[in-house]
Amino acid sequence: MSNLTAILFRADGNAQIGLGHVIRCLALADMLAGTFSGRFALTEPTSEVISLIEKSGLTILALAKNDDEQTFLDQIDPNEIVVLDDYSFDETFQQLVRSRAKKLVFIDDLVTGYQVADVIINHAGGIAETDYEASPDTQFCLGPHFALLRPEFLKPDGFGQPSATQQIHRTAEPAQPIFVNLGGADPQNTSLTVLEAIRQVDSTLPVHVVLGPFHPDRNSIEAFQNQLPNLTILQNLTASQMVDQLMLCCLAITACSTIAYEVCAINRPLITVVTADNQARLAQFLAEEKLALSVISPTLLTQFIPVVGSDKLLKSAIQSFQTSPETVSESLVNQRRFFDGRSPERFRALFQKLSA
CATH class of the missing domain: 3.40.50.2000 (Glycogen Phosphorylase B;)
Structure with missing residues (x-):
């Protein structure tokens, strides 16, 4: 496993926000299994969410709610690709992550704010690159051909x-x-x-x-x-x-x-x-x-x-x-x-x- 490129996922799931962000990340992790190794960082994950992630073979990094942002930033290895999926990860946070990681991938479905990630993934149909405000070098993966679905559905x-x-x-x-x-x-x-x-x-x-x-x-x-x-x-x-x-x-x-x-x-x-x-x-x-x-x-x-x-x-x-x-x-x-x-x-x- 040591020769595999590492991916660090960051998303949350609970009774208030549901499991959508976590499921999308796990779908991506499953698609990349065997090619990349992975860790998953979450704020105070519940036992139900932990069980979901463990089934995907990812290492869990539990973050404390009162210091989850800084703790996460400190955990980033410069050789890791970071995948973010949450509505709170704004331009400032993306900049901080990108300065520490090998590459930054942002999973989105809101099309709001300025994006600085290396890659934007939005599997909703009817979305165009011109709908986004983003860095000139940002790459886009848009539409159902990039559907973030678990392998069983694909x-x-x-x-x-x-x-x-x-x-x-x-x-x-x-x-x-x-x-x-x-x-x-x-x-x-x-x-x-x-x-x-x-x-x-x-x-x-x-x-x-x-x-x-x-x-x-x-x-x-x-x-x-x-x-x-x-x-x-x-x-x-x-x-x-x-x-x-x-x-x-x-x-x-x-x-x-x-x-x-x-x-x-x-x-x-x-x-x-x-x-x-x-x-x-x-x-x-x-x-x-x-x-x-x-x-x-x-x-x-x-x-x-x-x-x-x-x-x-x-x-x-x-x-x-x-x-x-x-x-x-x-x-x-x-x-x-x-x-x-x-x-x-x-x-x-x-x-x-x-x-x-």
Whole structure:
């Protein structure tokens, strides 16, 4: 391992901010496994996050909350490539990191502020280099061809996925469940809103809801089994188990975050719900390119139509899925245009260049 170029990841994940930053870094680490060695620095990581990182084979560097910035800077080895993924890492902090590290890579989805990193990774679609203010020598890796997805989701066409036509046929099979996942934290318990919408469509539908490790109220989901008798509750699934669930489903209803990209990579009909402000660009891309059947943004829509609740919007979207096979087929074809499973080789080539 000593002859491998080292990478130091810096991100956080908890019940307040969810696991998106951590999952993206772990996806990148998995793609580079065997080529680079890695460490992962976090502020006061929980046992759930520690378990996730340990499964990826990375060494964990726990930082104290009251001095996490300086401690992290002191830990940087000049031969390490540093990967940052957090909204608090502004231009000043990036400059400090870049002055200490071999190279700096910044994973972004906000497109705000001035960037000084050697490489910017933003896998949201519809983003251009000209959208950024950045150093002239900054390199950009933009769009779904640089999707930060775990290897289990990045299988090429030989994965055994049915064709779009076959999938439309399969959606008519009543035994196929609806897959529901609203992220690692789901602080507003949007999962319950989705389940209520499904109940309004048909209370006998089979549903598999996947809760993240920081879900705030599993009891409320368990109580809802009285209204959805074919509801199965799952929690803390591995990537392989998530893939298995997606391969089984007829429809996925997810947060408009990395999980939506995972659904697209597996090639399944998708309805997304915007659960945080930072999901706006991804939501716009999924809607404009028709990768998702519907993109529900409750906060925005209810400003103009206060009488329409999120459950009603979702109910309408589910009913449209059931009655519009041509639209479903189109979305599946569009997904396959953007997700080719080759992110790992692109990132390996990038980091080999950075380490030279």
